[in-house]
Amino acid sequence: MAATAAAAAEAPLIEAVNVSRVLDEAVPVTLVRDINLAIRPREFVAITGPSGSGKSSLLYLMGLLDLPTTGEVRVLGRPTARIDEDERARIRLTGLGFVFQFHFLLPEFTARENVMLPMRALGRLSEAEMRARADEILASLGLAEHAGKRPDQMSGGQRQRVAVGRALANDPPVILADEPTGSLDTRSSEQVFAILRALVDERGKTVVAVTHSLDMAARMDRRIQIIDGRITADERTRQSGVEAGHAAPGA
Numbered sequence: 001m002a003a004t005a006a007a008a009a010e011a012p013l014i015e016a017v018n019v020s021r022v023l024d025e026a027v028p029v030t031l032v033r034d035i036n037l038a039i040r041p042r043e044f045v046a047i048t049g050p051s052g053s054g055k056s057s058l059l060y061l062m063g064l065l066d067l068p069t070t071g072e073v074r075v076l077g078r079p080t081a082r083i084d085e086d087e088r089a090r091i092r093l094t095g096l097g098f099v100f101q102f103h104f105l106l107p108e109f110t111a112r113e114n115v116m117l118p119m120r121a122l123g124r125l126s127e128a129e130m131r132a133r134a135d136e137i138l139a140s141l142g143l144a145e146h147a148g149k150r151p152d153q154m155s156g157g158q159r160q161r162v163a164v165g166r167a168l169a170n171d172p173p174v175i176l177a178d179e180p181t182g183s184l185d186t187r188s189s190e191q192v193f194a195i196l197r198a199l200v201d202e203r204g205k206t207v208v209a210v211t212h213s214l215d216m217a218a219r220m221d222r223r224i225q226i227i228d229g230r231i232t233a234d235e236r237t238r239q240s241g242v243e244a245g246h247a248a249p250g251a
């Protein structure tokens with residue numbers, strides 16, 4: 001509760017103000033409508049709802065991967081309605097890390113090289129610094145001995161942990177995850193969940209994750225429910241950061 005209550009007093013990292021997104025088809029498709037929300041520092045937020053309700057659409061809008069038709073998304077206090085795609089890309093690269101249901105690692109690259117990609121795109125570190133940072137991130141995810149392996153030489157759970165490592169590459173304050181455990185077995189799923197939990201509790205990150213799992217949502221701190229593109233519930237789901245399992249990820 002302490003972390004969540006303290007977070008409530010801080011400036012939001014992501015805000016949606018009257019956000020709607022309508023696809024301009026022959027028959028217009030409304031993905032989300034009238035969304036108002038604020039995501040604050042160190043929150044671990046679940047976005048839940050039935051299939052096709054607009055969860056991914058909302059996450060993409062929050063991550064500046066899509067633009068609202070009306071309303072505005074603010075990221076790290078910055079209004080984003082009138083900035084160009086280069087600027088949006090820069091905010092994504094420094095402020096946000098993305099994890100998807102499928103890892104989307106580049107198959108011809110090693111785990112280390114995949115984690116280095118966002119650092120390379122930002123261009124702030126030397127080759128040696130990028131390499132050292134990637135290895136440090138992989139070690140923190142229990143993957144030290146897998147740094148030189150390509151995705152096809154790793155298990156599904158290991159690949160998804162590399163994808164988390166890639167999301168952490170530029171040390172963004174916010175991680176946005178779309179069904180991050182959706183294609184994993186129970187054990188790997190628990191490992192990835194424990195990593196996300198620890199990112200919030202131990203490293204002060206903010207994590208927003210779309211999930212079908214109500215059990216998982218109950219172990220996060222807040223649940224935003226979407227039905228037919230609208231927020232139908234927004235509630236605290238967990239009272240304390242103490243009881244969560246912080247099991248170290250296995251190799």
Ligand SMILES: Nc1ncnc2c1ncn2[C@@H]1O[C@H](COP(=O)(O)OP(=O)(O)OP(=O)(O)O)[C@@H](O)[C@H]1O
Nearest residue numbers: 023029030031049050051052053054055056057058
């Ligand atoms: N490009 C598109 N063209 C047409 N319809 C779309 C498009 N993108 C999304 N939709 C529709 O918009 C609705 C919301 O989609 P979205 O992927 O956000 O839902 P979701 O809650 O994440 O679903 P799921 O849980 O199945 O992943 C769905 O009915 C989907 O079919």
